[in-house]
Amino acid sequence: MIVGIPKETKNNESRVGMTPAGVLELTHKGHTVYVQSGAGIGSGFTNDVYEKYGAEILDTIEEVYARSEMIVKVKEPTPPEYPLIREGQVVFTYFHFASSEKLTRAMIDSKAICIAYETVEDTDGTLPLLTPMSEVAGRMAIQQGAKYLEKPVKGKGVLLGGVPGVPPGRVLVLGAGTVGIQAAKMAAGLGAHVTILDVDMKRLRYVNDIMPPHVMTQYSSEYNIRKHVRTHDLIVGGVLIKGAKAPKLITRDMLKTMHPGAVIVDVAVDQGGCVETSKPTTHEDPIFIIDDVVHYCVANMPGAVPYTSTLALTNVTLPYVLSLAEKGWEEACSDDMTLQKGLNIVNGEIVYDGLKSVFPEKLEMA
Numbered sequence: 001m002i003v004g005i006p007k008e009t010k011n012n013e014s015r016v017g018m019t020p021a022g023v024l025e026l027t028h029k030g031h032t033v034y035v036q037s038g039a040g041i042g043s044g045f046t047n048d049v050y051e052k053y054g055a056e057i058l059d060t061i062e063e064v065y066a067r068s069e070m071i072v073k074v075k076e077p078t079p080p081e082y083p084l085i086r087e088g089q090v091v092f093t094y095f096h097f098a099s100s101e102k103l104t105r106a107m108i109d110s111k112a113i114c115i116a117y118e119t120v121e122d123t124d125g126t127l128p129l130l131t132p133m134s135e136v137a138g139r140m141a142i143q144q145g146a147k148y149l150e151k152p153v154k155g156k157g158v159l160l161g162g163v164p165g166v167p168p169g170r171v172l173v174l175g176a177g178t179v180g181i182q183a184a185k186m187a188a189g190l191g192a193h194v195t196i197l198d199v200d201m202k203r204l205r206y207v208n209d210i211m212p213p214h215v216m217t218q219y220s221s222e223y224n225i226r227k228h229v230r231t232h233d234l235i236v237g238g239v240l241i242k243g244a245k246a247p248k249l250i251t252r253d254m255l256k257t258m259h260p261g262a263v264i265v266d267v268a269v270d271q272g273g274c275v276e277t278s279k280p281t282t283h284e285d286p287i288f289i290i291d292d293v294v295h296y297c298v299a300n301m302p303g304a305v306p307y308t309s310t311l312a313l314t315n316v317t318l319p320y321v322l323s324l325a326e327k328g329w330e331e332a333c334s335d336d337m338t339l340q341k342g343l344n345i346v347n348g349e350i351v352y353d354g355l356k357s358v359f360p361e362k363l364e365m366a
Contacts, residue, residue, distance in 0.1 A: 001325040002032045004068025006061045007039040009078045012283035014042025014306035017072040017093070019314045020053045022321065027054030031325045036064045043310040065089075070329075072321055074313065075300055076103055087111035087347070090329050092321065094118055094133075096270045097344055098245045098358045099280075104345070111348040113329050117317065119242060119352060120342035127242065128338070129320070131178050132312035134267075136302040138182025138238060141265040142171070142190065144301070145234040148263045148287060148294050155294055156261030158233045161191035168192045172232035174220065174249055174274060176203040179238030179267050187234075188215050195228055225249055230257045237266040237274040242354055245272035252276045252290075260292035269297040 003026060005018045016039050023033045035055045037047055047057045058064050065071065065084035073093035077085060079102075085091060087110065095116040097104045107114050117129035127134075142160070149155035149169065162168035171187040173180045176198035187194045188211060196211075197220035198204050204217040218224055229235060229250060239246045246268040255277065266278040273279070277290045280299040287296050302309035320339055323332040333340040344352040 001328070002034065002067060002069045003321070003325060004064040004071045005033065005035045005039055005055075006064045006071065006073060006081075007036045008074055008303075009061070009081060010075045010300055010303070013075055013300050013303040015074040015303055015310045015313065016040040016043050016045065016306075017074050017314075018318075018321070019043075019310060020045055020049045020055075022314050022318045023050055023055045024053040025318060025322060026325060029322070029326065032056070034058050034064050034067055036061055040310075043306040070321075070324060072317070074310075075303075076100070077106075079106075082106040082110065085110040085112045088113065090115065090324060092117070092317070092324065092342075094270075095344060097355050099270055099272045101359050104350075104355070104359060107345045108348050108350070112345070113343070113347070114345040115324075115329070115333075115339070115342040116344045116352075117342065119344060119354070120320065120338055121242065122338050129313075129316050129342075130240075132316055133302045133309065134178035134238075134240075135182050136305065136309050136312060137267045138179035138236075139186045140301050140304065141179070141183045141236045141238070141267055142186035142234075144286075144296050144298075145171070145236065145263050145265045146190070148265075148296055149233060149261070151261075153287070153294075154261065154289060155263055156233055156259055158261075160187065160234070169234060170232040171195070172228050172235045173197070173238060174225070174236065175238035175240065175268075176200065176207050176217075177238060177240055179240070180236070181207060183236045183238060183267075184211060184215050188212050192234075195232065197224060197228070220249070226254060226257070229254050229262075230259075233259065233262055235262070235264045237264065237268045237278075239268050239274040240271065245358060246274040248274060248276045250275040250277075255291040255293045258291075258293050261294065262292075263294045263296065265296045267301065270299045273297065 033055045070090040090113045151157035158169040160169035173196040194215040268274040
């Protein structure tokens with residue numbers, strides 16, 4: 001198969017869809033790999049390294065799309081890429097369709113085979129291709145939250161770990177999934193007081209067992225959320241509903257009850273956000289302020305640490321890329337139910353149940 005690795009077009013996205021090690025695996029098996037010139041620079045991989053391991057370097061993104069049977073990316077295609085995607089072409093990347101009707105419509109119109117990393121699902125319900133980026137984003141949420149709590153960037157002026165004689169900052173984590181647990185771990189490591197909310201009591205029991213005593217667990221309800229947002233300095237939104245929009249757990253009216261300078265890091269923003277006032281931002285312009293509450297809503301948080309993120313992502317995507325290249329998408333998905341769950345749009349039709357319910361009337365009428 002001919003596999004193409006374009007340079008990412010999303011704002012400040014420096015990750016790349018495949019490492020030179022992945023190129024070597026594919027070319028050793030007789031596949032052709034085209035890499036757009038400069039695609040790996042942000043992650044520390046030069047054109048020369050890719051060529052050394054068997055890739056052919058193409059100058060433009062148009063050439064990569066035109067020559068490739070399968071495109072392997074990191075983030076969803078942006079509007080300039082829409083016309084480059086053609087019927088029957090496999091596109092394997094993070095799509096997060098639920099947050100963008102425009103993207104969903106464009107991919108339906110393209111009649112491409114859209115396989116979304118974020119819905120590839122193991123039999124035990126885990127999401128193997130989302131997990132490493134959720135781990136990065138969860139840890140980064142505390143790193144960024146601590147930064148934006150500083151007064152020069154309009155934060156409350158709180159040091160999360162506190163100092164002797166001064167209480168530590170208070171962190172509220174919504175969701176005890178991968179993002180939430182990693183965020184709680186990082187915050188606890190800094191010495192912050194942490195409260196983590198979830199509706200799954202099994203997850204809360206797990207968190208209670210593995211976390212230190214200053215990490216408190218509580219059942220997630222509107223009452224408890226309203227109570228805690230009034231007293232916490234940093235709120236991390238780590239809620240995920242597979243393939244669908246995140247629920248709005250923090251509403252606009254709650255912001256007025258929060259401390260001025262409190263910070264919200266909405267990691268769920270690429271699925272629509274779990275805060276009513278969230279809107280996607282970029283690494284170039286990461287925050288905005290509503291009712292004196294700082295919102296950090298960067299939709300590609302792991303893109304800020306591309307070396308770590310690219311290695312972590314390609315560790316888990318490469319086996320699926322190899323299977324798709326060896327067998328073709330139909331046989332690969334037929335043989336592997338985990339990969340089959342990644343199919344979102346096929347030949348102009350939505351095939352993922354979670355997505356069908358997001359824009360049903362609008363897409364049918366279009």
